[in-house]
Amino acid sequence: MKIDLFPSDATDADLQAYAAVAADFADAPLENADVGFLDWSELQSSRRALRNMRGELGEVQNPSAEQQRALKIAARVLQTINGELDRRSESGSREPRRTAGRNTSAEAGDDPRHPLARVAGDRPALSLVHGGGGGIGASRVLACFNGHDRGGFHDFGDFARAVATRDPRLFNAASGMQTGVASDGGAAVPVGFLRDLMAASLEQEAVRPRARVIPMPTGTVTLPRFDTTNRSTGVATLTGKPTAEGATAVAQKAKTTDIVLKATKLVCMVPCTDELIEDAGPTFGTLLSDFMAQAMAATVDDYLLLGTGVAQPVGVVNADCTVEVTKESGQAAATLLPANLAKMVARLAPASFGRSVWLAHSSVVAQLFTLTQTIKNIAGTENVGGFGPGWFTTAPDGTMQLLSRPLVVTDRLQPLGTSGDILLADLTQYIVGQVGEARLAVDRSVGFKEGETWFKLTLRLDGQPMHQAPITPRRGSDTLSPFVKLETRS
Template structure:
């Protein structure tokens, strides 16, 4: 590939997406995200084409080809940096607008003033790369076994208050900016992680406030404080909020990633591919812990939470089914103040049942069903989004399959506290997959989590209420 062909490609890209040009390079700040992603793919193809040509001819790169590759890599990094600098800033999530009946979603005051999970994650990690240009270069330094002064072992220097380090296990600390790039997309894109309350952990344990619902309280307010009415000059009684101290202890989770050495050392796209793989694995692991963790060596998840309410199946309900009565009873047991932020989570193989849920229509006497309708119950939106009774619905394979207890849950995940340590590390083995010419990396994250609730709340009147409900088993 010659400089003329490279110039032709650049001209083609500029025709597709006209931008201002700084020197000989486009000003990527004016490109949209889709065009930037296309540019990354194009640049990667260019570099691979040059290398492939040399390999077919059994020779090293010529000086001109090496210079071309260097320019491509520099251009690639400029695009990557532009994408990284944008992060999740400026992204707006359009609120769902049900077209039929159901629950109207509203934004609470707390949601407006409290940072969301993605914002908290972004704020946790300073823009420090430890001198590495990208994640691939950091991981290549780990695998090279030549030693690199930029690699750091022990507690990160930006967190002087930490009381324990990770150096004794031999792992190298992930530069905080790269860790933010791994975790950030997971928290932005996940319908579960994006809703939890993230608590930064600057030591191996942290104490946070939870709700103490051991006593019923008049008015049904969460927190145990009630309004008291008094006449002029009448003494008011002292009240103490029903708050309990909850300790989270960081627990270790690992993500294993096998990487071919060709990708690690040769591909300009390695950084993006590695980040996407690690982000997806971390996302799934954290979601699974939040949903199903038993609290032993991992977070305590929704299915094992003491405050959850299990909704029983209907009389004579067929095995492996979900019906209208199931879902309205689940909604009815969520605390009303939490409903606007609640979300359904279901195992993917429940979809056929959910698609066919109907609101039954009874005869005048109310003695039998004479029909039903679908649209006001289950709805599909733009881009493959779903809602059930007007509340968002997301899927997770971490939940049990259709018919097992917990195949469908409804929860306000803002009531779930996820403690995250900032000192993640990566270990590397070049021997484990030596015969495959692969390096094996192990990303170590430490986190803990549990809900604020110690048990379901008994309001002044009516049935107990909670932050999370689930369906019981409906086996044959």
């Protein structure tokens, strides 16, 4: 019986080889099931198992015929699962097809009532509202890559070998190529491979999947926004004015400012020898795309978290609107105290708490596991006890929470003890502008004498917070922000 999960041209020997190898990997899909009927969690666990399987098989020096068959099938099953995950993300529903109706995720898309923004040249550009709903990053980024066409190639490695050998399929697959890449030189890569690479990059990123991602028709885009930084006199100076029956209403003018996005060009170029492409066989494409995705994910997060704003995005840590909480009096160097976390929550804009996430450097995690609230004597002169407040929790699937909000661990923040080692952030209040599609091109002419093929991944983007300064609350003196960091403890 032919099944949707596996490729239609797979032979019985292919499937038997896959089943034999996949049996060693937990959650690797084996049953005759259409992926459209799998739960979201089942799709994700299957994808993780398949990626682990590909990674381990990719490290085998001389894979057996059975392992090569299994790797080929795994790549195509993974393609099917990725396609289903993309379909659900784009539709806004994570529910399997057997479920009636639609359960729209908070991350499904922007409010359709957003005002129109303007671009250089006064051309209509995109929509933006200040302080709207949930983030839409991942689905919006992937929506830039139209289609899943792979140009007739089995995998990325197959495409790379075709470039090295001038395979005729390169000239027959023009309909599946990206637009606008030819000017970069070399061969344009089918959009299906680029989409997979971008999906893998997004999985490893901390900011972009949770931010507001908007398309930029040009390298510079100007967006209007309401200035809500001072709420002591209203929201953007607007208030509800008591008006008597028949009286003339008081006219008000909202305070507005502009956000200017100027795209930064990021390029990842990788040379690969003919011998590497040929000898690595079916594992080459997996290894190359995985490492390019890791490199791009690390670079994008570096800019969106720590960017200075000078010829690069304004990172969350360095943004003018980010509030920095002071350390405790007498606090030891390179430590994290419950009081630090409590004060960070207190400085978060109230509307942001339900959308916020913690981001922490990996060196901070040990402090969270040993988090202790000390008890002092009546005079307050010495510690007489302590207890764990229970604010930090872990789930069986490995996810973590801190004060009921998700915790994302990354090595792209500052290390323990340095300002920016831990953040509490509502990333829906951070804008990422992306110019068109990312571009992935392959060129053999550059390294022809050396027998090298060059792979070039190009991405143009910018990012900055939607607020230009901390928020002065309606009542109270402490400023608030969607982004809160902790002062250096040294």
